[in-house]
Amino acid sequence: MRFELNLNGRRLVSPMGAGLVLAAVxxxxxxxxxxxxxxxxxxxxxxxxxxxxxxxxGIVEDLLSQLHEDPAFSRFGGGRSEASQARTKQLIKDxxxxxxxxxxxxxxxxxxxxxxxxxxxQAEFDSMMQKLRASLEKSKxxxxxxxxxxALIEKTRGDIVEKPKDEQPKAQN
Numbered sequence: 001m002r003f004e005l006n007l008n009g010r011r012l013v014s015p016m017g018a019g020l021v022l023a024a025v026x027x028x029x030x031x032x033x034x035x036x037x038x039x040x041x042x043x044x045x046x047x048x049x050x051x052x053x054x055x056x057x058g059i060v061e062d063l064l065s066q067l068h069e070d071p072a073f074s075r076f077g078g079g080r081s082e083a084s085q086a087r088t089k090q091l092i093k094d095x096x097x098x099x100x101x102x103x104x105x106x107x108x109x110x111x112x113x114x115x116x117x118x119x120x121x122q123a124e125f126d127s128m129m130q131k132l133r134a135s136l137e138k139s140k141x142x143x144x145x146x147x148x149x150x151a152l153i154e155k156t157r158g159d160i161v162e163k164p165k166d167e168q169p170k171a172q173n
Contacts, residue, residue: 046152047102049145053093056100060093062135063128072127076118099152111159118162125161129153 050056067073077085097104108114132153136146 045101046145046148047097047100050100050141050149051139053097053102053104055139055141056096056102057093059132059135059139059141060089060096062138063132064089064092066131066134067128070127070131072124100149111156115160115162119164120161121164122161125157 047053047056068077080088091106091108094104095106095108098106129150133146133150136149141149
């Protein structure tokens, strides 16, 4: 076999060189492109690992059912129409979906604005978190995903929980 290579107008012929060039080309075609396995196949999002929208929707439904049944939370649902309650439920589903890096768009208000004036206590937030964990377990969410999701919800604590009035700084006159 005779191999010719044209470089800057000079023709180079080398049977040994041709073999090396062909081996290099074959090797380049057979070797991976340098992408790691993670780059070839993107890691699943928390949303995907939890089971997607239907699973998250079920978690919200179960959580809200638990909160509704608990007399300690009765002050939060009263005086609202069914449509208003349905909208709130959908906003929570969208927010949970978005927090888990799902495809949903959360169009609600920020947590501080949404919960301002409700006087939510540390104990109430802790109780909600316990109920959420129970809903995650009921939906058979794995422990790593539970921890990751609960940590995302925990980050909202500072915007949701309000200091009791006697602990808040007094306004200067």
